[in-house]
Amino acid sequence: MSLESHDSRTEAEHNDLDKALMKKIGQRWDLAFESPSLREIWTTLAHATCPTKSDDEYYDFFKDSREELTRLLNAAWKTKNFRAVRSLVYLNPSKKILIHKASPKDEMIATKNAWDVEYVGDSHEVLLETLRAMNKSAHAKYSNILPIVQSSGMGKSRCVHEAARFVFTLPLNTRPVEESSGYPPSDSQVFTYFRDATRGMITEARAACCAFFKALFSTSIKFLESNLSTNFKTPQELALAWRGLLQDKRGEFYADVCLEAKRLLAVGEIPQQSGEEVITLACDEGMRLRDVIRARVLSKVPTGEDIAIMLYVDEAHGLTSLVITEDPTRNMYTSFLSVAARLLGFDFVALTLSTNSSLSKLAPPMDVHHSARVVPKNTLFLQPPFTELGFDYYEGGRALFHPNTMSLKDVAEESFMIKFGRPLFWTRWEGSANVNWVRKDMINFAHTKLIGHGNILPTGASPEERERNGLLAAIGTRILLEFDTSREESRKREMQLVEGHMRIAYSVPIHRQYIRSGYPSEPILAEAAAHEMNSETQPIINVLSNSIDNGLIDKGNRGELVARLILTQAYDKAIQTSYPQPWKYSRGVTVAAFLTALISEKYIEDVLNCAPDGGRTPLKKAFKNAYIRFTHFAQNGKNNKVDTDAALAGIVRGMAVQVEHNQRDIDIMIPITLGEDKLREEIMTGILIQVKDKATPAALSISAKKINFFPADCQVPRPYITIIMQLGLQTAIDIRQYRLPLSAQELSSPSRVMTKQGHQRTTRSTENSLHPRYQINIRGCSGTVYGVVDNKDVYAKVLATRNVIQEHPRNAPRNLAALRRLKPVWERNKQCFEWIRVPALQGELDGWEDEDLPMEDEGIFVRGDPDTDAMLVDESDAFGPVINLGSMSH
Structure with missing residues (x-):
């Protein structure tokens, strides 16, 4: 009988395990006088490799596979290399979760149904208050733009959609057209328009953005006048009616916008080699739209007291993927924001949202912002990214648990665990009551989101890197990993976990040099993380050790x-x-x-x-x-x-x-x-x-x-x-x-x-x-x-x-003596104190400092x-x- 093998341990890990096994055997037998039997070697190795089985199970397997095991164990004992035995599938059972898998069609139905679940919470109110305060002082370039930076499933899209009930809103989704599985769907005509605009000079891309904004505002006026002819008592009534209109005619609306933008470029109303002056054309059209909106509302709001127009760009990473031919370091997103940042003076604000791998590009540090080199410092202001989205809002802030009502078994049910944490899980649960297998697949769904298997890999990233990040995410979900914000690689990795592995952004400081993030308590995600950690053959302590050595985890x-x-x-x-x-x-x-x-x-x-x-x-x-x-x-x-x-x-x-x-x-x-x-x-x-x-x-x-x-x-x-x-x-x-x-x-x-x-x-x-x-x-x-x-x-x-002395790469006595002479720390040794004739200060302990x-x-x-x-x-x-x-x- 041929025994199957499966193993992902490294050679070094096997060497460590072999040494540990021989030490354990040496403690039980005096190897100078006796040797253990093959069955005893097998039992000792099996216990160390797979401790979840019993002695009887090990013995039964040994009897059933005696011939093949005898050959493997004899060879292993002779060489003291037990890799072939340790790698047997029998000793490495799959610990992956056993679940029903929902079909892609059912997944999409569940996602759409989750969008229609009743909105709960006040995140939209917090956002609107933030925008209104921001608008009152939006005088410098970029001060009218607010990036929303947050992990997947936190309700970014629902939050701005809910805010659109209260403010006249222009919704835009720029997800790449090839990412067809996302929801809400992409405004594919707009994405195609901007993709076509990247095939030339930077100034041409900027002109395309100017044309887009002018067309966006003028088309909004036409749509408003032709579809909503009555006046409204309040700005909120108009905003709600406009939101309903675009829900029905959004495709038609953006088809008209793109057609008008192309016309503006074709006839030269927006010159291809445009400068600052053409932005005035877009601003003028924006002011016209503001005036039309306020003329249709009976209750008047003084200029500057409230937001007149809100634009949000959902899945904004789609624009970062559109690289401009002339300069590969620039993309359509930077050109788009460069124009939007100058649309000042008519109570216009723009928001950017993304769930994919470009959040760090959406909120770049001040000192590396593309436009900072041409805009005087005192006229540039980047808003701190907004992270304050809903968490633990299943009952709108009311109690989920009342003492003396639920048992240990009850609180471990998935139907209860999904109520904690981000809205992704409970809205999916609520929206999938009649969808095949989706509820039974909830742990697997959380696992997929955590390890990032559904993510589009960023340029230059490998599946192996995504897998490493997925394991770090699982470990962080359970045992609280803190990243070393002083190291660039650590900051980058932390951002990747926010972008693609469910780590929640708590706050992004105004300087944007790093992010404050973590994995707060989410029971359903922790269950998924437990399965991921226990499916890993590499010891978790080795993962932590490597992460500390590489400067990722705070020491x-x-x-x-x-x-x-x-x-x-x-x-x-x-x-x-x-x-x-x-x-x-x-x-x-x-x-x-x-x-x-x-x-x-x-x-x-x-x-x-x-x-x-x-x-x-x-x-x-x-x-x-x-x-x-x-x-x-x-x-x-x-x-x-x-x-x-x-x-x-x-x-x-x-x-x-x-x-x-x-x-x-x-x-x-x-x-x-x-x-x-x-x-x-x-x-x-x-x-x-x-x-x-x-x-x-x-x-x-x-x-x-x-x-x-x-x-x-x-x-x-x-x-x-x-x-x-x-x-x-x-x-x-x-x-x-x-x-x-x-x-x-x-x-x-x-x-x-x-x-x-x-x-x-x-x-x-x-x-x-x-x-x-x-x-x-x-x-x-x-x-x-x-x-x-x-x-x-x-x-x-x-x-x-370990201090600076212990971490020094050269440990020869003269190298260490020279290092001590630099006095990174003051110790009682000759190198620190030979300048003063006090022998007690030059004392050493057997050649080592008594540290x-x-x-x-x-x-x-x-x-x-x-x-x-x-x-x-x-x-x-x-x-x-x-x-x-x-x-x-x-």
């Missing part, structure tokens, strides 16, 4: 980033070991299942059996019917209290909480519900976590009482768990090694664990309290302590703090009063990481 707070990854992977593993495929990550798991996935097999029984100080009930009994549910993390604000109300909100949305960085007591809160009853505050508790990535051990304690986690009037005991994740502990030898530019395989994180139950102490912190505290203190970051850490060296690399070397005092803290904490050290291994078990009541 700050790496300990918390690694902690979020470890906790997320433990949750996913718990889902996979608790339920059969297809997995639904939003359904939640028991606390015991989560801890079993989080803690290494060697020590999980100690954790589950630990008791609170002053009590006897083991953890596994106290949390016997308790569940956690988190598919993603959310960033807590500085003033947002972490308590059981927050835990209730978290478990409803399926989110854990990352506490503000400057909070001292806890860093992470994972919500727990004590039972499967209807969700309410009275059954909520949590896992409270501190993360320490310093290279020295610490005596730490978390108290729910200190942070007021439980209500003051609570009378019923609720157990809770605290975890100290001391991730950064490395031996002095490890730190010294890391000062050299070593490979990841040479880096080290502590690997041995000592455990000891907490001791009873008669101190004030061990007094009995209402809420039992179960403490887990974990030192180190390796597979010895964590059940989801496979390659401790990569984790050590990500966690290690960050940790004290080699790893051991077991006896938890208790921080003033009287004792520490027990195992003399046999002062370097080993620790799981310190011993829970107390606060």
Whole structure:
């Protein structure tokens, strides 16, 4: 029998896994005297590669495939290269979501129906207020143009369409004609008109834009007079009637506009070699349109007090794709805006919208704007991009969840999860009640949007780059990635995720040098992200490590980033070991299942059996019917209290909480519900976590009482768990090694664990309290302590703090001495202080500065009063990481 293979791991990844496997085998067998059997090699390798199967399943497969496996295992053991065995399809089952796939026709029907779902929210009002304030001071060029920069599915098109009910609006969609699947449809005649205008000089393209605007305004006057002959009481009545007219006759309207624009160019009314003077012709026509509009309205609005004409260009990336022949660095979009920016003095505003890959071009930094070189600086003003679109508006701001009405199963239903976040998901759901498979395909739809498979690739981009961005998007959706805004490549990548991978733009500063963005809590998107992360064969920690090395991810707070990854992977593993495929990550798991996935097999029984100080009930009994549910993390604000109300909100949305960085007591809160009853505050508790990535051990304690986690009037005991994740502990030898530019395989994180139950102490912190505290203190970051850490060296690399000395590419003594002489930092060494005759200032430690070397005092803290904490050290291994078990009541 021939066994199928499928694998996408790199050679380096296989080498790392081979070393880890041989180390594990070496721990079980003394290879100098004995060798494991082929069946034992198979079981050990299978457990490491595919931990979701049982020993019986591994054995049955071995029996059924004995001949082929014997050949592969003999060859692998001889060479100590296990790639051929590890790559078997049996050990690499597809983790892709199993869903029904809606047809393209059904997809389009659902998209059109979503457009007709009743508009909810006040984003259009916020936009109009912004435009009116902008219009009052729109005197400089470009001050009348507002780019709307936002991620897909946030309701940009619906927002401006709704605003058109209140202001006379000229809607325009310039999506390329070949992108036929989009909705609303493209105004294809206009796109073709501008495409034809790019085949010459820049001045000719500009003349085509002038002709277009003059024709747009004059045709609007004709259409208004021939189709809407009555007067209107208010500008809003006229705007609404005009919007209805264009919904019926938009194709006819733009056909007339393009025909008139071509005529203007053909007869020379708009000269091909035009300058500033021809813009006056378009301005004059715009003023005529404004006057006609106001003459038709009985209630008069003073000039400058309100917007008279609003133009929006939807799918504006279509114009950026039209490169002008004379100068490939210029495109029709820049020419279009150059003309629109000069249409001042008649209460005209223009908006640009796009969902594709050119948002950075739509809102360029001030210092690189094409027109800035010819316009005096004091006459140019670029409006800050508008990002304030609707989020969490399913019920128009009313409550989606009421305590004691829904269970854990209820909040995990897709029909509930789609109500959170951007309008894309709930409008699609509401509009597809009678459309085949669309609702059943919702997770796959979110997954496709997240990884960008439906996106048109930008010029020069590769499918591989899109795939990398899709994986980064999935990781960011779940564990809060922050980009390094000081690096151009990082800013570019962040913008790409906004443009094509559902990352939401929070704000674009006025200087436009970078964007503030992120993935806020969207349960349906987090579910899709979980499937993407778990379909990836490359370890996620390697992705993070590479992203940090490449300068993409902000290096700050790496300990918390690694902690979020470890906790997320433990949750996913718990889902996979608790339920059969297809997995639904939003359904939640028991606390015991989560801890079993989080803690290494060697020590999980100690954790589950630990008791609170002053009590006897083991953890596994106290949390016997308790569940956690988190598919993603959310960033807590500085003033947002972490308590059981927050835990209730978290478990409803399926989110854990990352506490503000400057909070001292806890860093992470994972919500727990004590039972499967209807969700309410009275059954909520949590896992409270501190993360320490310093290279020295610490005596730490978390108290729910200190942070007021439980209500003051609570009378019923609720157990809770605290975890100290001391991730950064490395031996002095490890730190010294890391000062050299070593490979990841040479880096080290502590690997041995000592455990000891907490001791009873008669101190004030061990007094009995209402809420039992179960403490887990974990030192180190390796597979010895964590059940989801496979390659401790990569984790050590990500966690290690490196300064300018450590990152220097040449580590020869004289090179480093010369670098120190430049004094990037002041240290006690000869290079910094040879100029002063004080020997103490020139001291060194074995040739290395005593910078960050940790004290080699790893051991077991006896938890208790921080003033009287004792520490027990195992003399046999002062370097080993620790799981310190011993829970107390606060």
